[in-house]
Amino acid sequence: MTAIEMGFVAEGEPWEGPDHRQRVAAKKRQRMRALLLSTTLRLLMDNLNAPPSIDDIIRTAQVSRGTFYKYFPSSEAILRELIGKMAERWVRAADPIVRSHDDPAEHISRGIRLASMLAVHQPGVAGILGRFGWSGHHAPSMLEFVRRDIEDGVRHNRFAPMPTTLAFNIVTGAAMSAMHRMLETAGKDDISELAAAVALRALGVESTTADAISSSPLNTNIVLFEDMLDATNLEAS
Template identity: 75%
Template sequence: MTPIQKRFAAEMEPWEATDHRQRVAAKRRQRMRSLLLNSALRLLVENGTASPSIDDIISAARVSRGTFYKYFPSSDAILRELVEKIAEQWVQVADPIVCGHDDPAEHIARGIRLASILAIHQPAVAGILGRLGWAGYQAPNMLEFVRRDIEEGVRRNRFKRMPIALGFNIVAGAAMSAMHRMLETECRDDFSELAAAVALRALGVEEAAADAISRSPLDASEVLFDDLLAEAISDAP
């Protein structure tokens, strides 16, 4: 090694040591964030309806309140991030199926029907999204997922002109209704198709066309949503 190379190596050693410590610290922070998200998720699944408090989460994670506050300012903040991650995974799975047709009305109908499949196969996920994702937390990716097709439908005169928020409420209401009803033992097998048709008619699609679209073949399997919860928090930043 030449004198120049030796000097360069000597100068790089402190930088490499610092970089290594930073990487280790970043991985440690990522593990702790994932632990908190996993704990909150487990409580959401186990409790069914109740949203966990900070005390619930730190008890499940076996960490201090101070540790929690290093990552999240409130229980609402951790729930919002959790819902956004779950919603993002749902959209990634559903979007290729929804967009397999050029008609925005078909997109809306498929999205509602996929929500029903999710409710049957992953009721815990459907419960979380139904209680938090569509409502108070308003996961941005889910909003955009629906907004895109409503705006395109209005632009093409497929849907009647209305405030986007109203169109979103129509679709969200139909999707939530389908999810909840499909979990009931006496629910009609075609309830999700009926919910989709009602939503399309409310958006301005003619009745016969809405019924036909809502009953068109849907190439989707329940296994699409396997491990959705695990995938949602596996890459916590």
């Protein structure tokens, strides 16, 4: 017996079974989550001094508080997911460039320099990641991105033995300082190579070697940063 004969659908109308309804409902949920994330992103881009409140988000997205709570338990939760998604995509884009050399000192230097370049080409993204990413611990992928190279460098005697936390603070401090300086001067004061060299020396790399590594050619182009801009649309996964 067909769906028409059973009375579930009128003749001439498509049969929409439970699987179809589930797919439609899933797409609606995905669109709503994407709307909430993109709204939060837009509010952050407009004001980096303070993360948006739930009231800010629902007013801008034009949804109810109940709708927000169906997807996120708090403003902190949506911020954490947003920053995590942005950081993950940034690491995914930067990793092939960083990993094109087998020296952990090169990895550290390239990571710092790429972060500085992000500040020039995508200042909004850099501002958010700098404000809420490393420093806010909302981006575990970015933290792991640095930690694995530090541990590898110490293990292979490329870096001086030291607590991982201390080495981590050296690297992220140099990266954040360079990024903020580049943001402040709109890229006119490029201290990315200097910041990378200072970080490497602090990790125990000899000065001449640190300077050479930090000024070595960095094979990248604007496509990396265009991809990062696309990623900020943050379609929910």
